[in-house]
Amino acid sequence: MTPMLAQVGLHHYLILAAMLFVCGLATMMLKRNAIGILMGVELILNAANVNLVAFNRFRFAVDAGGTGGLRLDGQVFAIFVIILAAAEAAVALAIFLSFYNNFTTIDVERGTQLKG
Amino acid sequence: MMIQLLAQTTPQPPDAGASAVLFYLFAILAGASALGVVLSRNIVRTAVFLLFTLTAVAGLYFLLDAEFLAAVQLVVYAGGTLVLIIFGVMLTSKSPGIRYEPKIGEVAVAIGVSVVSAVALVMAIVRQFPANSASVERHPTIADLGQTLLGDYLIPFELISVLLLVVMIGAAYLAKARRREGRP
Numbered sequence A: 001m002t003p004m005l006a007q008v009g010l011h012h013y014l015i016l017a018a019m020l021f022v023c024g025l026a027t028m029m030l031k032r033n034a035i036g037i038l039m040g041v042e043l044i045l046n047a048a049n050v051n052l053v054a055f056n057r058f059r060f061a062v063d064a065g066g067t068g069g070l071r072l073d074g075q076v077f078a079i080f081v082i083i084l085a086a087a088e089a090a091v092a093l094a095i096f097l098s099f100y101n102n103f104t105t106i107d108v109e110r111g112t113q114l115k116g
Numbered sequence B: 001m002m003i004q005l006l007a008q009t010t011p012q013p014p015d016a017g018a019s020a021v022l023f024y025l026f027a028i029l030a031g032a033s034a035l036g037v038v039l040s041r042n043i044v045r046t047a048v049f050l051l052f053t054l055t056a057v058a059g060l061y062f063l064l065d066a067e068f069l070a071a072v073q074l075v076v077y078a079g080g081t082l083v084l085i086i087f088g089v090m091l092t093s094k095s096p097g098i099r100y101e102p103k104i105g106e107v108a109v110a111i112g113v114s115v116v117s118a119v120a121l122v123m124a125i126v127r128q129f130p131a132n133s134a135s136v137e138r139h140p141t142i143a144d145l146g147q148t149l150l151g152d153y154l155i156p157f158e159l160i161s162v163l164l165l166v167v168m169i170g171a172a173y174l175a176k177a178r179r180r181e182g183r184p
Helices: A010-030 A034-060 A073-103 A108-113 B002-009 B016-039 B043-063 B067-091 B104-128 B142-150 B154-174
Strands: none
Touching: A010 A034, A010 B016, A010 B043, A010 B104, A034 A073, A034 A108, A034 B016, A034 B043, A034 B067, A073 A108, A073 B067, A073 B142, A073 B154, B016 B043, B043 B067, B067 B142, B142 B154
């Protein structure tokens, strides 16, 4: 294996995260099933998480002024993003269930008269 | 020649080759599964592809020295959120004969926007972040993560627990089964 390929750096992770983001974007645009759109959102959040952790690993995880601790702000942000994604999925699925109870479908094209 | 090549690769840790192989394995798995999420027509298969993507991203977290985050990804995301999504699929999959096929114009717009964003992002990354090696003094531990989470981020940590309570109550209220004639 050549040394350039053997040395995995920051830009490898960034390009992978960009690919995940683009796949999530395409999923959100292509799916008409509301749960499929939710899966696209999850892909985009994962791409953001990969970016946060990779930047934290390669650019930021240095000793913070001799206090003996490492700065792990990127990982903390990623944990918050995971928690918020779980909360968002719960609320979105509750809304979709309510929508399905009223319209017997979760096609987002039929959601134009959603009210009350 | 050989000695020069060895001298170039000396500063790397001895397991750089193995971790590179693992990175490409997880990256290819994540990218292929994400493509499967985009291209799959069956919503259950889409969910399974999303599971593979989440698992591969957890492996990448292991490679990035974020072991706790990888465990959280596996437990909360792959074990919790994805099961929630699959329950949603099961509860809403009785739509009579409706095919969720996108229109041709939507497909064209989606492909155009995706290709343009992919090219722009990759060009920006390659130009902005040239290849560099990682230089960390020591590997971060879970103790460091705990110090950061309960030190600087104590207030957000407490706030997000309140948010989880609000979300639980709100989701239970929204998903409450209502009879149709009972609607106002």
